[in-house]
Amino acid sequence: MTDLRTAARDDPRERVAGSSPAARSATTTEAPPGAFAVATDGLTKRFRSGQVAVDHVDLAVPRGAVYGFLGPNGSGKTTTIRMLLGLVRPTSGQAWVLGHPVPQAAGRVLPHVGALVEGPGFQPYLSGRANLARVDAADATTDPRTLARRTDEALERVGLAAAADKRFRQYSLGMKQRLGLAAALLRPRALLVLDEPTNGLDPQGTREVRHLVRELAADGTTVLVSSHLLTEIEQVCSHIGIMSGGRLVRQGRRTDIADPAQARVEVDTVPAHVVRAAEVLAALGLPEVRVAGDRVGAALGATDPARVTAALVGAGVDVAALAVRRPTLEQVFVELTGEGFDVAR
Amino acid sequence: MSRADAPGALLEPGTGYGDLPPAPALRGSLARLLVAELRLVLGRRRNQALLGGLALVPLVLGLVVRLTQDSALRDQGPGFIGEVTGNGLFLVVASVFVCLPFLLPLCIGIASGDAIAGEAATGTLRYLLVVPVGRSRLLLVKAVGALVFAATAVAGIAAVALVTGAAFFGVAPLTLLSGDVVPVGDGLLRVLGVVLYVGLSFIGLVAVGLFFSTLTEVPVGAMAATVVVPVVSTVLDSLPQLSAIHPVLLTHHWFDFAEFLRIEIGWDVLASGLGLQAAWALVFGALAWSRFTTADVTS
Ligand SMILES: Nc1ncnc2c1ncn2[C@@H]1O[C@H](COP(=O)(O)OP(=O)(O)O)[C@@H](O)[C@H]1O
Ligand SMILES: [Mg+2]
Numbered sequence: 001m002t003d004l005r006t007a008a009r010d011d012p013r014e015r016v017a018g019s020s021p022a023a024r025s026a027t028t029t030e031a032p033p034g035a036f037a038v039a040t041d042g043l044t045k046r047f048r049s050g051q052v053a054v055d056h057v058d059l060a061v062p063r064g065a066v067y068g069f070l071g072p073n074g075s076g077k078t079t080t081i082r083m084l085l086g087l088v089r090p091t092s093g094q095a096w097v098l099g100h101p102v103p104q105a106a107g108r109v110l111p112h113v114g115a116l117v118e119g120p121g122f123q124p125y126l127s128g129r130a131n132l133a134r135v136d137a138a139d140a141t142t143d144p145r146t147l148a149r150r151t152d153e154a155l156e157r158v159g160l161a162a163a164a165d166k167r168f169r170q171y172s173l174g175m176k177q178r179l180g181l182a183a184a185l186l187r188p189r190a191l192l193v194l195d196e197p198t199n200g201l202d203p204q205g206t207r208e209v210r211h212l213v214r215e216l217a218a219d220g221t222t223v224l225v226s227s228h229l230l231t232e233i234e235q236v237c238s239h240i241g242i243m244s245g246g247r248l249v250r251q252g253r254r255t256d257i258a259d260p261a262q263a264r265v266e267v268d269t270v271p272a273h274v275v276r277a278a279e280v281l282a283a284l285g286l287p288e289v290r291v292a293g294d295r296v297g298a299a300l301g302a303t304d305p306a307r308v309t310a311a312l313v314g315a316g317v318d319v320a321a322l323a324v325r326r327p328t329l330e331q332v333f334v335e336l337t338g339e340g341f342d343v344a345r
Numbered sequence: 346m347s348r349a350d351a352p353g354a355l356l357e358p359g360t361g362y363g364d365l366p367p368a369p370a371l372r373g374s375l376a377r378l379l380v381a382e383l384r385l386v387l388g389r390r391r392n393q394a395l396l397g398g399l400a401l402v403p404l405v406l407g408l409v410v411r412l413t414q415d416s417a418l419r420d421q422g423p424g425f426i427g428e429v430t431g432n433g434l435f436l437v438v439a440s441v442f443v444c445l446p447f448l449l450p451l452c453i454g455i456a457s458g459d460a461i462a463g464e465a466a467t468g469t470l471r472y473l474l475v476v477p478v479g480r481s482r483l484l485l486v487k488a489v490g491a492l493v494f495a496a497t498a499v500a501g502i503a504a505v506a507l508v509t510g511a512a513f514f515g516v517a518p519l520t521l522l523s524g525d526v527v528p529v530g531d532g533l534l535r536v537l538g539v540v541l542y543v544g545l546s547f548i549g550l551v552a553v554g555l556f557f558s559t560l561t562e563v564p565v566g567a568m569a570a571t572v573v574v575p576v577v578s579t580v581l582d583s584l585p586q587l588s589a590i591h592p593v594l595l596t597h598h599w600f601d602f603a604e605f606l607r608i609e610i611g612w613d614v615l616a617s618g619l620g621l622q623a624a625w626a627l628v629f630g631a632l633a634w635s636r637f638t639t640a641d642v643t644s
Contacts (some may be wrong), residue, residue: 025627047641084473087642098365110477112370117475121468137381140374140477183472190365 011160012065037063037191037222038084042093045079053079055246056093056268061239066217068233068254071243072337078118080243081195084224085115098190111141114189116197120180124169127178128160131168135183142187154182159208172202181212192216194225210236230333240329244337258329264288265308266297267285269323277317284311300324363463378486386456386490387497395452399498402448403440403506410436411513415482432517433510434529437536440506441499441543445599450575452498453547457491457554457617458568461637465562465644480638484555488630491551499544507536522606529590538605542615546599549625550575556633562644625643 054076061067071077082088083314084095086106089279095102100109121204122131132151136142142150156157157159163171171179174206177200184192194213198206213223213236227233234240234254241251265286269277277296281289284307300308305324312319327335386392406426414430428435461484464470473483508625510516519532527535554571561567578596581587591597598618 073409080643082471082643085471086477087471087474089639090577100365107477107479108365110475112365113475115472115475117471119468121470121472123385123469132548134381134385135476136473137377138473140370140378140478141368143371144377 027057036063036096036099037061038067038095038097038224040080040093040095043080043083043095044092045076045083045088046091052246054083054090057243057246057248058251059095059241059248060251061241062219063088063222065239066116066213066223066225066237068237068240069224069243070233070333070337071226071228072118072242073228075228075243075337076246077228077243078088078195081115081117081193081224081226084193085110085113085117087117099223107185110113111139111187113193114184114186114191115193115195116177116180116184117193117195119196119199120176120183120304122168122176122179122183125163125167127167128155128171128175128182129164131179132183136186139187150186151182154185157185157212158182165339174202174205174269177201181209183280189221191222191224193338194223196226197227198227198229199281206232229328234329242333249336250332257334258327263300263324263326265303265305266295266317266323266325267308267312267317268295270294270318270320273317276314276315279312280315281308284308294320375486377481378482379478379489381501382486382490383493386494392456392494395455396494396498398503399444399448399452400505401551402444403436403502403509406440406443407436407506407509407513422516426522429510430514432519432532433507433512433514434516434519434532434536436510436514437503438539438602439507440502441539441602442600444502445543446579447576449498449502449543449547450550453491453495453550454554454571455568456494457551458558458566458571459553459564460487460491461558462561462564462567463558468644470640470644472572474642477601479613481634484559484634484637487558488551488555491555492548496544498640499540499547503536503540504592519606521608525608535605535610538610539602542602542605542618543599545619545624546602549595549622549629552626552629552633556629559633559637559640593621593624595621597621599606 002289025158026101039061040057040059040294043054043057043059044052046052057076057080059080069077069080079088083090084097084102087102091101097109098112099271102109122128126203127132132154133147136147136150137144151164152161155164158181159180160175160182163175168176168179177197179195181194184194197209197213201209210233213225213233217236217238225233225237237254239252240254240257242257243248265281267277267281270293274291274294274296278289278291281298284303284310286300289296289298291297305322309319312322404410407429410426410429426435460532461470464473474480487572495566516529516533518526518528519535520526550571553574554567557567557570558564566589575596578594582591582597588623598614601611601618604614
């Protein structure tokens with residue numbers, strides 16, 4: 001699986017990770033470069049049941065990124081996030097959040113991290129506002145005198161101001177989710193970790209969450225957002241990591257994930273010119289030339305499509321249509337994680 | 346929000362995240378968390394119902410004694426209760442005596458077994474921990490919350506009993522177990538001693554409940570396990586074959602509060618009772634701490 005892992009191209013840490021064992025162990029004793037809001041090295045969690053929920057994951061979330069943490073149900077996203085937040089102790093490997101090792105420096109780091117983990121959790125018999133006050137009372141670093149203002153701003157931001165004084169018990173699933181987001185926004189954060197924030201939201205609510213994430217990212221906040229549904233968050237992500245069966249099977253810039261090197265060129269022509277067209281493509285050095293009816297295709301690689309057009313026209317081939325097809329992110333996702341409703345394990 | 350005070354802007358480019366903006370703990374933050382916890386514990390309907398139910402015991406007891414004092418039933422029931430008609434102060438002792446074997450352990454077991462497991466079940470535990478609240482600090486605050494609940498329960502019974510007793514039967518010089526009589530002031534102090542001792546006798550149970558509470562995400566399980574402990578302890582304490590272990594049983598010294606009703610109070614007896622509670626609190630407090638500070642929170 002290692003060969004599938006591609007990191008952000010300009011990612012200095014990745015050049016170290018995965019190379020010599022010495023280089024790897026060096027990263028476990030000193031924090032990786034400060035460019036990463038989240039970094040992990042060989043992060044692994046084996047539960048007492050024997051289940052390996054997270055298997056040698058090397059996350060690299062650049063600061064300022066919106067990192068989409070994708071994977072089917074049971075692929076280990078939540079467990080990874082719990083380790084980043086100091087809730088679960090790794091079996092092996094190390095994690096750094098905002099440049100500090102966790103769980104060792106969790107107390108120092110977590111005030112700067114807002115989190116939503118596996119759904120919201122609040123006291124059912126308290127109102128939304130009272131619940132936020134309780135969370136804030138637990139924060140040793142926030143000033144109670146500014147609580148009312150911060151609460152109002154957070155509730156306003158997630159569109160829950162009107163229902164602030166209702167009991168949590170009476171909230172709909174979407175309202176509960178919003179209150180969870182409000183709690184994460186009670187104070188300015190350098191990093192937001194949002195585990196499945198769109199769960200239980202209607203399409204409108206999902207759009208609002210995406211909008212919120214965009215807004216926060218524009219303010220400079222790094223966002224790590226997980227989802228089992230690619231389409232719900234894909235559009236807002238600058239980076240993507242794909243989990244499958246506890247492993248991080250691919251990671252990098254969103255635009256690099258759907259690997260441009262895998263693009264194919266496809267030419268529609270007349271039956272009489274099919275053979276000649278195939279010869280032209282082969283002569284250009286393009287591999288995997290295939291013919292299907294009137295259509296001739298080949299892997300494009302780094303070749304400029306304009307050169308292909310010129311060569312075809314130069315050889316007198318009637319070109320009815322020429323298209324460059326790149327695999328979509330969705331195709332990559334499905335290819336890496338499988339398709340259908342079954343959980344991985 | 347302007348760019349300058351945006352969270353990302355706090356972090357100078359190039360310096361990386363190694364230099365987080367300082368977020369020092371403010372003075373009084375522990376007190377703030379404690380107040381929030383006490384409001385949660387004492388503001389919760391279920392706990393209020395438990396406390397209210399306990400406070401009804403002296404009221405009902407007083408009424409029953411009052412209504413039957415002239416009938417043939419008057420001399421039935423335990424000794425303390427018979428004394429109540431002559432002196433309202435005895436209603437305090439009688440009420441505590443009636444609640445001590447089961448009602449008080451039940452209510453205190455519920456509150457302390459719920460402490461951590463209840464937070465796990467509602468999903469609030471993980472959010473408190475990522476705020477972050479240190480695990481030792483959270484356990485301490487939870488312990489204080491459960492102890493305050495226990496103290497409130499005992500004090501509530503005593504207060505209602507004192508008022509009811511005084512109203513129904515008046516307050517008179519206290520007749521001790523030996524038949525000697527001490528003045529009202531002295532009697533009041535002795536009754537206060539009884540209440541204080543009974544209250545402190547629950548420290549061990551609270552620690553046991555707290556420990557069970559760290560073991561599970563199912564509060565009812567922790568509560569049931571906690572309530573079973575004093576019941577089993579009482580049973581074991583009644584088996585003479587096991588006299589060797591009697592001195593360390595949680596409930597062995599619970600009824601020693603009667604020392605306050607002797608002419609010479611056996612302070613050494615009371616001290617060994619409190620020492621036993623301290624030992625249970627220490628052992629189970631340490632177990633709860635070592636479990637809670639290392640456990641994976643997957644709730
Ligand atoms: N406390 C636990 N004990 C044992 N196995 C667990 C526990 N929590 C999660 N798992 C297992 O770990 C795997 C990953 O779970 P999770 O991290 O919740 O996945 P995701 O968030 O991607 O849906 C699953 O197979 C799940 O059954
Ligand atoms: Mg999950």
